[in-house]
Amino acid sequence: MKYEVFARLNAGDQTTYIGNVTAQSDKLAQMYAHNTFDEEDWDYLAVVRENDVHEVNPDAQPTPEVAPNE
Amino acid sequence: MSDWPDQAVDYVQAIHDTKLVLGFRYGQWSLAGPTLEDDIGGSSAAQEEIGHVRQLANELEAQGRDDDWLKGQRDPDEFANAASIDQIDGEWTSYIASIAPADRAAWYLLDAIDQDDLDGLITKMGEDEYFHLEYHDARLETLADEDPETIQQTLEKTLPQALAFIGPAAYDDAEDPLLEAGFTDRSIADIRESFIEHYQNLFADTAVSLDAVDWDAPASEEWDETRRRVDSGSISETELKQIRGEENELFALN
DSSP states (O other): OEEEEEEESSTTSOOEEEEEEEOSSHHHHHHHHHHHTOSSOOSEEEEEEGGGOOOOOTTOOOOTTOOTTO | OOOOOHHHHHHHHHHHHHHHHHHHHHHHTTTOSSSHHHHHHHHHHHHHHHHHHHHHHHHHHHTTOOHHHHHTOSOGGGOOOOGGGSOOOSSHHHHHHHHHHHHHHHHHHHHTBOOGGGHHHHHHHHHHHHHHHHHHHHHHHHHHHHOHHHHHHHHHHHHHHHHHHHOOTTOOTTTOHHHHHTSBSSOHHHHHHHHHHHHHHHTTTSSOOOTTSOTTOSOGGGOBTTTTBSSOOOOOHHHHHHHHTGGGGGGOOO
16 A cells, blocks of 8 residues: 655654655554654654545546536 | 662663664665565664663763673673573564663663753653654554464564563562662563553554563563573674774774
């Protein structure tokens, strides 16, 4: 399972995407992220399953079926 | 710096030696993992263990231990490392099931030390150890699904060895000499209970059965309190030469 990895350097900073790891469990993904992305002393480090990441499509347009008052 | 009881010096020596050999094992296997992330984790752990070794060596020197002796100028049977890491037989799965109990046992012993001047050092080591132990557990869980037979067979040997490293069940709140001396704040019996409970819980819902593990090990009458084991094994002379770094001297710049 692929996990996307997000982190921030300091409290209050924006959380940024820094890479991904592949692991068989959530716990293993956390450990992999800790060891693999150890170049900084992160304030916050998180992994999210790829399937749980939902991209916002910036090119999306309303369809004719979407009425203004809906 | 206070003088420790002789038994306390031996206790810390055993933790030091286990970390020294663990660092060597982590390094030895750090290019043999099934994934790149596993190799990175092994390399990281190797560095951390050797860093811990240096810190503990400083403390042991202050208690009168010789620096060269600490660094490996001694016979293999003078090492007091956990027996489960004397030798790693088999593939990577066996390696994980051999080092994990030793690393956890060493941490439990270290964490039990109740000396004000060591609190900061132990806390820092604990920050590193948290990730070692969580990684081991995460890996053991996945390997319990992939290869339960190898995990089970290896743990049937290495868990009793780790329990021997911790110490005998007879060292309870009333009988533990280091607890009585005030050097530690948890009895060996209490540490054993936590260690056993941890592994029983970890594998409770997996295909790995721990029913054949000798949870009562070691027998008190057979236990070597200095080397913290019941067998006469040790790391090999060949590997000890590598740990000493003797071959590196050939390349030293003058």
